[in-house]
Amino acid sequence: MAKKWTDIERSLRAEQRELDKLEKKRLRSMATIFAAQLENQEPPASEVEFFKVYTNLIDLKRQEVQYLKSKRNEEKTGDKNSEEVSE
DSSP: OOHHHHHHHHHHHHHHHHHHHHHHHHHHHHHHHHHHHHHHHOHHHHHHHHHHHHHHHHHHHHHHHHHHHHHHHHHHHHHHHHHHHOO
16 A cells, blocks of 8 residues: 555656646746736737646646545545554
8 A cells, every 4th residue: 555655646746846847837928928018018929828828737737736635645544544444
């Protein structure tokens, strides 16, 4: 059971790192869009598209992270229940 838990933890950390990278990339697009708005200009269409794509990817990645967290919690709860039963 401990092997599964470490695999889940490893996956969770990898997903979190990927989420951080995506958020940084989206921040670059957001800064460009914001700067254009401050200058009363139309933001570049490519940056708007990048922002939308990264936002969708971030939403999906957050769902994956949430799923892994719930799976990790189930594993932890399962471990505690199995320990109580074995005692």
